[in-house]
Amino acid sequence: MSEPKPATEATIRANRAVRDQLPFDDETDFANADRGLIVRATGQIYTEDGNLAWDFDRWDFIDGDAPDTVNPSLWRQGKLVSKAGIYEVVDGIYQARGFDLAVTSFIRATNGWIVVDPSISTEPAAEALRLVREHVADVPVVAVIHTHSHIDHYGGVRAMVDEEDVRAGRVRIIAPVDFLEEAVSENVMLGNAMARRKSYMYGEIVGDGPQAAVGTGLGQVTSAGTVTLIPPTDIVSETGAELTIDGVRIVFQHTPGAEAPAELCFYLPEHKALCGAEIVTHNLHNLYTLRGAKIRDSLIWSKHLHEMLQLFDDAAVLFSSHHWPTWGNTELRDLIAGQRDMYRYLHDETVRLANHGYTPVEIGERVHLPDAVGKRFANRGYYGSVNHNVKSTYVYYLGWFDANPATLHPLEPTESAAKYVDYMGGASALLDRARVDFDAGNYRWVAEVVNHVLFADPDNREARDLQADTFEQLGYQSENGTWRNFYLTGAMELRNGLQRRHVLETASPDSVRAMSVEMFLDYIAMRLRGPEASDLSATLQVELPDIDESYVLILGNGVLNHHAGRIDSPDATITLDRSVLDAVVLGTVDLQDAVEAGDITIAGDGDKARAFFGQLDSFDFWFDIVTP
Incomplete structure (x- = not known):
């Protein structure tokens, strides 16, 4: 197989410039990410048939200063997110972080554990429960809360509870209204296309390392074990709903239509602990996810966060289903308000510029978050990006057409590509000029023009190699983990062809049975x-x-x-x-x-x-x- 190449001088300059733009001397996130550690998690977890489901040690290379092949801001996020172990949030609330893309939380009730979001697959979920029982309290699981309908928040449920106990009423499963329908429809109806695109988005087949995947910003990668699903017993459909589960009082906030079609957050008054699910995390999230899904409403998202500030004004700690907690009322309110303003700004600026007649691509180049919001590490585009989020907001309101008749009925790519290449003087002439731009560091343009050669002649070896080199440098410069993975996976497939490897397939038996x-x-x-x-x-x-x-x-x-x-x-x-x-x-x-x-x-x-x-x-x- 062809090996990755080093960073070019243009990439080295671009990545070094990032160090001067952001407050890398602020170590608050590292202190919070390490706070409350009970036990580190190490080693590998395998499925029954011998496939690797999760590897705690695969990210050990993310240490020290960022290499030239990784955006230093993304490298910093990778250091934080790759920390794996069982952590105490406050007395009675614990988290398993670094066991999967999402975080699983454990709330101590009178007779057992209330588990929040049991990861993607059963194998890492089982290890999380084992360590919690070994190092905190060896008691049964009495309830599971699924904060929302994405697979990384329910897939490991059968590692936590037995369905017979659920049916008998000994274990409760709480979820937002429409949870089951949304969970199944997203992962089955378009499951094949999404799963293939997901293999790019999460870097599942490109490998790990300074010249490969370093994580996705939201978490490191998706586990590749057994996906399960048990229908919920309790449905939350409105803000202010309350449940007392095994002695624990829980106040819910219903937050649909933002990060997920079906989602809830909740507050634990006795602990003054607020669970932000996935609507408040330590990065800019996706309004449109590159694996493909329904576009999310940034305006509704900001309104949910505004309501959260009003409802739970005495919270002392915020923990979510990704990343590390935030302690202190002032600190957590500042985090929530910053994210509220971020999503509101992206929405309002996109709509304002659209009303001036700007197109999605033009808006993507013009919208930049104000420094007071955008230079916070918690608002950086490690998972979502300003660029692709504002484009999706345009499409959310106005659809794919930018109103220019020239774009209304274009030729399909293979046909238009052949004509572009012919207009440009043929493939050889185009590639000669593209190499000049490559040497100048104009990688976005090179990717655009060489793509025409590839779609006119996909077997053109020179074009494949140049496009692979171009994608690679764009990946090395990307602060966004999913952009990096897309670029580097594309480069790998151009050089070496399709790599059919074991990846998570979302249409699991439980998902199908739940339909x-x-x-x-x-x-x-x-x-x-x-x-x-x-x-x-x-x-x-x-x-x-x-x-x-x-x-x-x-x-x-x-x-x-x-x-x-x-x-x-x-x-x-x-x-x-x-x-x-x-x-x-x-x-x-x-x-x-x-x-x-x-x-x-x-x-x-x-x-x-x-x-x-x-x-x-x-x-x-x-x-x-x-x-x-």
């Missing part, structure tokens, strides 16, 4: 090859005897509509158990194979049913990104 049949049928409808199926017409009755549910499927015009119930005289009746549906969506059973095995029976016009099955698409995880 309602209506959601599953929407998933099936999405898989229908519309053009090929446009001439098919059928009305199908689906019977699910094991759960005593019936559905009508109406196929026509290249789409599948459906509703619950029965109709007279369908073209065919399809009978199968819900478990067969689960196996099909997970890809462990082929639809046609299940028919032939008798797990799916068809009465009536079998040809129409089989024609429908035959038009369901499947997806290759390892699709190309940096080439057509």
